[in-house]
Amino acid sequence: MTARLKQAVRRSTDDILLAAILGLCAAAALAVATDPAMTRAQQEAAGQFQRLMHGLGLGCHADLACCAWQFDPRLMGDEDAPLDFVAGSDIFNPWHSLSLFPPADGLTDIAQQD
């Protein structure tokens, strides 16, 4: 009887664990599925902002101080794109986004406007 009870407890623990994992997966899937609906208002605001500005901002920077090209290449011209090469990767600029290694203090970007 005790062995049966232990087996039943083990089985229900497994069921709870499996349910928890599947619940986690469902929550993640729900987050991905509902994301576009949540951002619809933001997308409308983005469209209105761009119509107000007649198109401004195309990169990952929010100002012109670090890298004007990554604020909006329309302000610079495409030939001025400041790019470096990284072995084993693609083309890279330390002022661009997604960099774990920020630029050293005192260095200036070749794409600075002034």
Added chain:
Amino acid sequence: MAWLEIARTGVTSLRLHPWRSTATVACVLAALGPYLAGIGICGGLAVEARHSIDDGADLYVTGRQFGRSVPVPLEAAEEIAALPGVTDAVPRIVGKMNIGQERHSAVVVGLPADRLQPMAPFLDGRLFSDNKANELVVGSALASRLKLKVGSFIPPFYQNRRGEHVSNVVGIFSFEAPLWQANMLFVSFDTAARLFDQPNRATEVLVYCRAGTQEELARSISRKLHWSEPDGSRLDVRVTGRAELNSLWASAAAHRDGVFHLHWMLAVSVAILAVLVTSAFGSTQRRSEVGILKAIGWRTDEILLRSAVESLLLSLTGASLAVLLNWLWLRGLNGYGIARLFLPSLGVDPQVRVPFRLFPVPIVLGVLLSWIVVTSGSLYATWRTAMTPPGSVLRSSG
């Protein structure tokens, strides 16, 4: 049915080795978390950049000297507007200026007040009017740094030969407006000209034209328009069209992908720890477990199924946690503390809505890759042990 029961023992295996399971999930989380955050921010930026191209002007005309973009004379807007096929030509000033005692960098954008769209919902206060006063609409991050509110006055922060004036904040971009407003000073064209003391120049002319005439008009502008400076030097024009912007954006996205590959390599090197945990560190436990299962009559394929289910559940748990944590942090907490890692010009508290968009494909690929990494760690070790006679397995594992 028997296979289902065997698959269920994969859950039991998870529960029997909580530390091994926790360590593996943590490794998957460490590998997938930054990847999904980066991909999510890239996706958000891409969506907003698409608006910038699609809802912007058809052509952008700037001056060109020494191979670089330079301002054009103000009369360029009128000359371009007179060309056949042009429906509108709007002069714009975009420039950099420092403001405040700490010399915060601001992006000054000047547009004629009569060319503005109706009141924007992402604005607290109002847009500027076209009068002689310096009326400013300030970006959310800049307003926060300078502690500005609607109605605030700013003492002169620029130099002009005709004298400087106090500026009045009439509006502040709300948090919901896109990233590029963060450090903006949005003013009338005349005010921008006063701030830079450049009364007769525009940094670009924004051209709208009839559908299908873009390319022809771009060629026509490049061919017909050029000016001579008072000193006799020649000023050419550079025309950027929507098609060129689309290809430029695609190329910039490819560059960012390149940077991201580097980071993904770092993440995968962390994921290799997961392989070590599931194969090397957990091998003694796994050997004795497999030996016992073989001794009580389990077949090799049944043991492999149990191991595969365990790996699948571990990678699903790690990946789901990575998605949820990213979603909560970047959507709920607006990337507090981590947005700066991906968008370097933002502060610890971004003060602007961080662009973020989760797309299913990279998530599915991430889950698949994490399952391959976790499974390759455990499945081979399990298969090797299962192929060995159970007696020798049990003896060697003590």
